Amino acid sequence: MANPMVRTLLTRGVPLLLLYAVVLAGLNLGLIDDYLMATIATLCINIVLAVSLNLITGFTGQFSLGHAGFMAIGAYTTGLITIAVPTVPGFIAGLLAGGLLAALVGFLIGLPTLRLRGDYLAIATLGLAEIIRILLNNVEFTNGAAGLAGIPQMMDWNWFFILTVGSVLLIRNFLRSSHGRNAIAVREDEIAAESIGVDATRAKVLSFTVGAFFGGLAGGMYASYFYFIKPDTFGFLKSIDILVIVVLGGLGSLSGSVIAAVLLAAISTVLQQFTAVRMILYALLLVIIMVFRPQGLMGSREVSLRIVGRLFTRKPTEPDEPEATR
Amino acid sequence: MKRTAILLAAGALGLSVLAGCSAKPVTNAPDAGAAGDTVKIGLNYELSGPVASYGQASVAGIKLAAEEINAAGGINGKQIELVSYDTKSDTAEATTLATKLMAQDKVVTVIGPATSGGMKAQIQVAEKNQVPVVSGSSTADDLTVTNGKLNEYVFRTCFNDSFQGTSAANYSSEKLGATTAVIIKDNSNDYSKGLATSFDAQFKANGGSIVAEEAYATGERNFNSILTKIKGQSFDVIYLPGYYEEAGPAIKQARELGITAPILGGDGYDSPKLAEAAGAGLTDVYFTNHYSSEDHDPKVVEFIAAFKKANGADPNAFNALGYDTLKFVADAVSRAAEPTGSAVKDAMADTKDFVGVTGTFSMDPSTHNPVKSIVFIGYKDGVIAVTEKA
Numbered sequence: 001m002a003n004p005m006v007r008t009l010l011t012r013g014v015p016l017l018l019l020y021a022v023v024l025a026g027l028n029l030g031l032i033d034d035y036l037m038a039t040i041a042t043l044c045i046n047i048v049l050a051v052s053l054n055l056i057t058g059f060t061g062q063f064s065l066g067h068a069g070f071m072a073i074g075a076y077t078t079g080l081i082t083i084a085v086p087t088v089p090g091f092i093a094g095l096l097a098g099g100l101l102a103a104l105v106g107f108l109i110g111l112p113t114l115r116l117r118g119d120y121l122a123i124a125t126l127g128l129a130e131i132i133r134i135l136l137n138n139v140e141f142t143n144g145a146a147g148l149a150g151i152p153q154m155m156d157w158n159w160f161f162i163l164t165v166g167s168v169l170l171i172r173n174f175l176r177s178s179h180g181r182n183a184i185a186v187r188e189d190e191i192a193a194e195s196i197g198v199d200a201t202r203a204k205v206l207s208f209t210v211g212a213f214f215g216g217l218a219g220g221m222y223a224s225y226f227y228f229i230k231p232d233t234f235g236f237l238k239s240i241d242i243l244v245i246v247v248l249g250g251l252g253s254l255s256g257s258v259i260a261a262v263l264l265a266a267i268s269t270v271l272q273q274f275t276a277v278r279m280i281l282y283a284l285l286l287v288i289i290m291v292f293r294p295q296g297l298m299g300s301r302e303v304s305l306r307i308v309g310r311l312f313t314r315k316p317t318e319p320d321e322p323e324a325t326r
Numbered sequence: 327m328k329r330t331a332i333l334l335a336a337g338a339l340g341l342s343v344l345a346g347c348s349a350k351p352v353t354n355a356p357d358a359g360a361a362g363d364t365v366k367i368g369l370n371y372e373l374s375g376p377v378a379s380y381g382q383a384s385v386a387g388i389k390l391a392a393e394e395i396n397a398a399g400g401i402n403g404k405q406i407e408l409v410s411y412d413t414k415s416d417t418a419e420a421t422t423l424a425t426k427l428m429a430q431d432k433v434v435t436v437i438g439p440a441t442s443g444g445m446k447a448q449i450q451v452a453e454k455n456q457v458p459v460v461s462g463s464s465t466a467d468d469l470t471v472t473n474g475k476l477n478e479y480v481f482r483t484c485f486n487d488s489f490q491g492t493s494a495a496n497y498s499s500e501k502l503g504a505t506t507a508v509i510i511k512d513n514s515n516d517y518s519k520g521l522a523t524s525f526d527a528q529f530k531a532n533g534g535s536i537v538a539e540e541a542y543a544t545g546e547r548n549f550n551s552i553l554t555k556i557k558g559q560s561f562d563v564i565y566l567p568g569y570y571e572e573a574g575p576a577i578k579q580a581r582e583l584g585i586t587a588p589i590l591g592g593d594g595y596d597s598p599k600l601a602e603a604a605g606a607g608l609t610d611v612y613f614t615n616h617y618s619s620e621d622h623d624p625k626v627v628e629f630i631a632a633f634k635k636a637n638g639a640d641p642n643a644f645n646a647l648g649y650d651t652l653k654f655v656a657d658a659v660s661r662a663a664e665p666t667g668s669a670v671k672d673a674m675a676d677t678k679d680f681v682g683v684t685g686t687f688s689m690d691p692s693t694h695n696p697v698k699s700i701v702f703i704g705y706k707d708g709v710i711a712v713t714e715k716a
Contacts, residue, residue: 035426146516
C-alpha cells in the first residue's frame with residue numbers, strides 16, 4: 001500500500017481534475033458554447049440542490065417539501081449583496097451569507113418541528129417555503145413580484161466546479177462523520193438510536209440545518225448565473241422538481257442524486273426538440289423509471305470515483321459496499 | 327455487473343446530451359437546411375406552465391403572420407423560418423433557450439416571452455450576443471429602460487403599464503368629467519400596483535383628488551368590506567386595475583351594493599370571463615386595451631377573418647399583438663442593411679408609422695416603446711357598448 005493520501009488523490013482527484021480540464025478546454029476551444037454552458041450550470045445547481053435535500057430526506061429520513069424556500073433565501077441574499085458590492089469578495093460574501101441565512105431559517109423551523117416524529121416537518125417546510133415566497137412578493141427591497149434584475153454574473157465554470165464538487169465532498173464527509181452516522185441511525189430506527197445514546201432531535205436538526213445551508217448556496221449560484229430572479233421561480237413545483245431528482249436517484253445515495261440530475265438534464269435537453277409533447281414524455285419516462293426501479297436508480301448504494309480511479313491505479317478490487325450506510 | 331451497466335447507461339445518456347445539443351431543432355420551413363435562403367426568427371414562448379395561455383395565444387398570431395408573409399414571397403425573397411422553444415413559464419429556461427436560439431440556431435431576432443419576467447431574463451443574453459429580443463405583451467415599465475439606461479437590444483410592440491394608468495386618468499378627467507376618484511389595487515401584483523401609481527400621478531396632475539386608496543390580494547373573491555367602506559364617501563370614478571379573476575366579482579359586488587360610479591381598469595380585463603363573473607353588473611365599466619375585435623378598420627376586419635379561418639376562434643389581444651410583432655420584425659429585417667442582429671436592431675429603433683392591427687405606431691428610439699394609440703372599451707349591461715381610440 002502506498003501512502004493513502006496519495007492514493008486518494010490519485011483515485012478521486014484525477015478523474016475530477018480530468019473533468020475540470022476537459023470542460024475548460026472545451027470552453028476555450030469554443031466546443032462548449034453559451035448554451036451548453038447554461039445546461040452545465042443548471043446541472044451543477046441541480047446537483048447541489050439534490051445532494052443537500054438527499055441529506056435531509058434520504059439520509060436522515062425527514063421528508064421536506066420546502067427546499068425551494070431555502071434556495072429563494074440564498075438567491076435573494078446573494079443577489080442583493082452582489083448588486084450592492086459587484087466584486088468577487090462581494091459575491092463570496094453573498095454566497096456565504098445566503099447559505100448561512102438559509103441555515104438559520106432551517107434551524108429555527110427545524111428546532112420545534114423535528115422534536116416530533118412523523119410528517120410534521122413536511123407540512124411545516126411546505127408552509128415555510130410558501131411564506132418565504134409570499135414575503136418576497138410583498139416586500140419592497142426585493143422589488144416584489146416583478147423580480148430582481150441585473151444581478152452581476154460572477155459564476156463561471158471555475159466557480160461551478162469548486163462549489164459543486166466542494167458541496168458534494170463536504171456533505172459526503174459530513175455523512176461519514178459521527179454526526180452523519182447518528183443521522184442514519186435515526187433514519188433506521190429513532191427509538192433504537194435514542195436507546196444507545198443518540199440525541200435524535202440534535203441529529204435531525206443538524207442534518208436539516210446543513211441541508212438548508214447548501215440549499216441556500218445553490219440558490220446563490222442560481223441567482224449569480226441567471227442574473228434574474230423572481231419569487232415565482234421558487235414555488236412549490238421547484239421543491240417537487242428537486243425531490244424528483246432525489247427519489248429518482250435513490251433516497252440515501254449521493255451518487256444516485258448526481259446521476260439522476262445528469263440523467264434528467266439529458267432527458268430534458270433531448271426532449272426540447274419535441275416542444276408539444278415534451279412534458280408528457282418527461283412525465284412518462286419518470287413513471288416508467290419508478291415502476292421498474294421503485295427504490296430509485298441507485299437505491300441506497302453508491303458508485304465511487306474509485307471505479308474510475310482504478311483505471312489509473314490498477315489496484316485489486318476492493319469491496320464496494322454502500323459507503324455511507326456501512 | 328449491474329453497477330457497470332448503470333454507469334454505461336449514464337455515460338450513454340451523457341453523450342446523448344451533447345448529441346441532442348447539436349441536433350437540428352424541428353422547424354416548419356420546407357428547406358430548413360439552406361440557412362442562406364431563409365430568415366431565421368426564434369420564438370421563445372411560454373407554451374406550458376402557469377402562463378401558457380399567453381404564450382400559446384401569441385404564437386398563434388405569430389404563425390399566422392409568418393404564413394401570410396411566406397405566401398406573399400417572404401422577406402426580400404427569403405422565406406421566414408420560425409424556430410420555436412418552450413420556456414415552461416420558467417425564467418431560467420427563458421435565459422437558457424434564448425442563449426440556444428442565438429448561439430446555436432443563429433436567429434436574427436428572438437420574439438417572446440409574453441411576460442415581463444421572461445423578457446427580463448433575456449436582456450443580458452441579447453446584449454451579449456447582439457441579437458434583438460422583442461415582446462408583444464410585456465408591459466413592465468423597467469423592461470426597455472432599466473435604471474435610466476436604455477437596453478439597446480430590447481423592444482416591445484405594446485404600450486407599457488404607466489401609459490395605461492395615465493390614459494385611464496385622462497379619460498376619467500376629460501371624458502367622464504371626474505374630479506374625485508377611489509383606487510382599489512391588487513397589492514400582491516406588480517402590474518396592478520404600477521397602473522395604480524401612474525393613474526394616481528396623472529389624475530392629480532389633471533386637478534383631481536384621490537379620496538381613498540384600498541388594496542386587496544390576488545385570489546380575493548369577497549370585496550364587501552372594501553366596498554362598504556368606500557360606499558359612504560363621495561367620488562366620481564373607481565380605478566380598479568387588476569385581472570378579470572378579481573375584477574369580475576368586485577364589479578358585481580359593487581353594483582349589488584348600489585355603487586353606480588364608473589369603474590375603470592386595464593388590459594387585464596380583456597377576457598370573456600369578466601362578463602361571466604360580473605353579469606348584468608357590468609355597466610359603466612371601461613378598460614384600456616391594445617386592440618378591439620369590434621374595430622371596423624379594414625386591416626383589423628381582414629385579420630379577424632384570417633385568424634378565424636386558421637384557428638376557428640375570434641382573436642384576442644395576445645393573438646393580435648403576436649401577429650403585429652412578427653410583422654414588425656419582418657419589416658425591420660427587410661429594411662436592415664444586412665441580416666445581422668445589430669443591423670436589425672437599428673432598423674427596429676428606426677421604425678416609423680408601422681401599420682398593425684393593434685394600431686399604427688412609431689418606435690421611440692430613446693425608450694424602445696412604441697408610440698401608439700390606446701383603445702377604450704366600455705361595457706353597458708354586460709355587453710361592449712363603447713370602443714374609442716385615444
